Amino acid sequence: MNVLSQTLDATRVVQVNDLTVRYGTSGPMAVKNVSLRLARGECLAIVGESGSGKSTLGLALIGYLPATARLTYERLSIAGRETSQASATERRKWWGRRISMVYQSPMTALNPLMTVGAQLREAIRGSSRDPDAAAKRAIAIFRQVRLPEPERIGTRYPHQLSGGQLQRVVIAMALANEPDVIIMDEPTTGLDVRTERAILELIDRLRAETGTAIILISHNLGLVSRHADRVMVMLRGELVEEGPSRAVFGAPRHAYTRKLIDAIPKGDLAHGGRTRAPVGEAPTPRQVLQVSDLDVTFRGSRGRQVKGLDKVSFELREGEILALVGESGSGKTTLSRVLTGLHAPDRPDSIDIRPARPRSASIAMVFQDPTSTLNPARSIGWMLKRTLKLRGVPRTERDGRARALLRDVQLPETYLSRRPGQLSGGERQRVSIARALAQDPSIMILDEPTSALDVSVQKAILELMLDLRERHRMTILFVTHDLGVVRYIADRVAVMLQGRIVETGPTEEIFLRPAHGYVRDLISASSTLRVQ
Amino acid sequence: MSRFLLSRLAFLFGTLLAISLLIFVMGSFLPNDAAQMRLNLYANDENLAALRAQLGLDQPLALRYLRWLVGAVQGDFGVSTSFNGPIGPIVLQRLQQSAILTIAAMLLSVPCALLMGTLSGLFRNRLPDHLMTVVGLLGISVPEFVVGVLLITVLADILHLVPAASITDASPLAEPVVLVLPVLTLTLLMLAQVGRLMRSGTVTTLRRDFVRTARLKGIAERRVVLRHVFPNAVPPAISAVGLNFGWMFGSLAVVETLFSFQGLGSLIVFAVQNRDIALLQAAVLAVAVVVCLGNLVADLVIISLDPRLRSVPHGR
Numbered sequence: 005m006n007v008l009s010q011t012l013d014a015t016r017v018v019q020v021n022d023l024t025v026r027y028g029t030s031g032p033m034a035v036k037n038v039s040l041r042l043a044r045g046e047c048l049a050i051v052g053e054s055g056s057g058k059s060t061l062g063l064a065l066i067g068y069l070p071a072t073a074r075l076t077y078e079r080l081s082i083a084g085r086e087t088s089q090a091s092a093t094e095r096r097k098w099w100g101r102r103i104s105m106v107y108q109s110p111m112t113a114l115n116p117l118m119t120v121g122a123q124l125r126e127a128i129r130g131s132s133r134d135p136d137a138a139a140k141r142a143i144a145i146f147r148q149v150r151l152p153e154p155e156r157i158g159t160r161y162p163h164q165l166s167g168g169q170l171q172r173v174v175i176a177m178a179l180a181n182e183p184d185v186i187i188m189d190e191p192t193t194g195l196d197v198r199t200e201r202a203i204l205e206l207i208d209r210l211r212a213e214t215g216t217a218i219i220l221i222s223h224n225l226g227l228v229s230r231h232a233d234r235v236m237v238m239l240r241g242e243l244v245e246e247g248p249s250r251a252v253f254g255a256p257r258h259a260y261t262r263k264l265i266d267a268i269p270k271g272d273l274a275h276g277g278r279t280r281a282p283v284g285e286a287p288t289p290r291q292v293l294q295v296s297d298l299d300v301t302f303r304g305s306r307g308r309q310v311k312g313l314d315k316v317s318f319e320l321r322e323g324e325i326l327a328l329v330g331e332s333g334s335g336k337t338t339l340s341r342v343l344t345g346l347h348a349p350d351r352p353d354s355i356d357i358r359p360a361r362p363r364s365a366s367i368a369m370v371f372q373d374p375t376s377t378l379n380p381a382r383s384i385g386w387m388l389k390r391t392l393k394l395r396g397v398p399r400t401e402r403d404g405r406a407r408a409l410l411r412d413v414q415l416p417e418t419y420l421s422r423r424p425g426q427l428s429g430g431e432r433q434r435v436s437i438a439r440a441l442a443q444d445p446s447i448m449i450l451d452e453p454t455s456a457l458d459v460s461v462q463k464a465i466l467e468l469m470l471d472l473r474e475r476h477r478m479t480i481l482f483v484t485h486d487l488g489v490v491r492y493i494a495d496r497v498a499v500m501l502q503g504r505i506v507e508t509g510p511t512e513e514i515f516l517r518p519a520h521g522y523v524r525d526l527i528s529a530s531s532t533l534r535v536q
Numbered sequence: 537m538s539r540f541l542l543s544r545l546a547f548l549f550g551t552l553l554a555i556s557l558l559i560f561v562m563g564s565f566l567p568n569d570a571a572q573m574r575l576n577l578y579a580n581d582e583n584l585a586a587l588r589a590q591l592g593l594d595q596p597l598a599l600r601y602l603r604w605l606v607g608a609v610q611g612d613f614g615v616s617t618s619f620n621g622p623i624g625p626i627v628l629q630r631l632q633q634s635a636i637l638t639i640a641a642m643l644l645s646v647p648c649a650l651l652m653g654t655l656s657g658l659f660r661n662r663l664p665d666h667l668m669t670v671v672g673l674l675g676i677s678v679p680e681f682v683v684g685v686l687l688i689t690v691l692a693d694i695l696h697l698v699p700a701a702s703i704t705d706a707s708p709l710a711e712p713v714v715l716v717l718p719v720l721t722l723t724l725l726m727l728a729q730v731g732r733l734m735r736s737g738t739v740t741t742l743r744r745d746f747v748r749t750a751r752l753k754g755i756a757e758r759r760v761v762l763r764h765v766f767p768n769a770v771p772p773a774i775s776a777v778g779l780n781f782g783w784m785f786g787s788l789a790v791v792e793t794l795f796s797f798q799g800l801g802s803l804i805v806f807a808v809q810n811r812d813i814a815l816l817q818a819a820v821l822a823v824a825v826v827v828c829l830g831n832l833v834a835d836l837v838i839i840s841l842d843p844r845l846r847s848v849p850h851g852r
Contacts, residue, residue, distance in 0.1 A: 116746075127755070
């Protein structure tokens, strides 16, 4: 090794050449010949859809892959040390010291039986030799990640903190020994937009303060475009594009990168160029749902009463798409549970449903995760036909109707004999929608129907919703926290905060002139792509 | 917490009340009542009627139950026909003997089961795991009287290490050697179920995200296991200990008879053989109380381990 390459190594905290990961001896390659380098203080984003190998790459770098994984590489060095020469125990010593990790879901990443303070302190090097110093350092780190009451928060257990606070604790643990590089695997997925923004600002600031390099693994291109210096785009284990983030997002060279960028729902492309439902123009479509002063009270322990919904009022007109927006805990899910009849409102007369067609079911529901809501043991045809049977469709007509339903959701008829396990995530969500359509509902409620899907699939599902609205005059209540999706699909928006609807109006109106402070916050924090 | 404890205690008393009713009613349906047993050969209709009136057996069932319950609460279970003396002290003395036996078995089996379960979870599909599986299957599939006879044959008859019969006039604590065989038999029974649950708890906990977090913090694997894996893996095993404790008490009848140990289990067998219904009712009630208390203790241990259960749950 000559002098020049040594000096280069000093600024390079991670360098990998031709890394390949395969599961089993003959299994598919999860990562194919990927080379990667990372300079001190740099933020490198690895983007790609699920299954692209981005998470595997992250775990390969830190050295925590299952025993079945086979790694080959020409060179792998972390913080200027070759890991190929390091023994397993030596490599373990780097964990938390040279390289550490922040995970997707902070709630499951923390031990529920230990206080967050104890979990941070044990991450601090030498904490068993000098507990007092470790305790002082823990408070300092809690302060550094901007947790409230840093002196006292350590005595609390994970279930007593919010999702955002928990992720700060996980980041605090990753920072404990000032590592050279932190790998962040989808660090804000599952957090609401305001918390996401706060966490990312924290990461930016810590990077500037400590000079720690960051590998940001994400599928959220908007987020990446605003925070990463450099971007690597992965497709099926291969690196298809790499470059400074402005260059990649401003002038993507690879077709797949362009596809990813195009798939992000953007406000100016509202309704994919289709016209919105006429608002306030005659003739006004008939009302299918009237909710007036809906209250839901939960009884807590010791007779304490908690308001789940507080005087919620809105209406839905035929063929309209209303987006229900709000962060977790704002009452969105409670509202959809009450509308579907899974939870009783305080006064039954506060909900008035007027069926669109005689004998049509009132409300059908499509859930967030199609994998867990479709019975894996049954064929798609069986599910659709059973729903039709429950709707009273005669046996002879069921097969034809089931085929028509699959055509409605743009799936081939051959799928009747398939089981959910043989379908992709997007196809499964189409089946869920077909099953909801089979009930011939007046209103469809979709609860975050695209948040478990990749961006390219997400757009196709949204197109399908618009198509259904156009062809079937379907009335849709769309529950989401993704404002990009809202702007793409919704005619009107209702924003929820602490069990109340704080603002409602036509989509463009809300986005251009948000009246409520919370709505303004939400819009400015939402992830739109930054391209210059 | 205290609210929870109160509701659990209320629940406990309800359960015991129901059990006492069941025990009493079933006892009263057995052929040969106390009057018949006492008169034995001298029983004729006239004598029986007189004694039944004297013992209050001619009164309605509900009233008899109430009187029995009021007595039982005060420790007065009536008079044993076979011992010719008050039942309370007899049951209490036998309860002590059995408690010593069971607690000794718990003290040996619980740590063993937790240790073996954890090890076989950590070394899944390797030698410690296979050994544990064999021991566990033996414990589950071979009945206690077979295990007991095997132990007697090997340890007492062949090796002459311990006496085959555990008869002792004094407390078993004064002569601990008599405990060896019954304790070993009970331990084998317990190892199986608790060990299997501890193993599966360990295996599932090892897959949880926070274990990865702990390892990637760079802390020693021993600490990962002790602080992160074990506390999260142990609750199902503790519930099983609570259930097994009752089950162990239930199987005392067999084990104590086998080793001629003078405990509650052999007392129940004796009461059945001699149709001493009042004695049987009292002994079975004592077993029920111990079983319920055992489960309560197991629940309290689990709650004390988990901060989510310790704090007052609030409505969503």
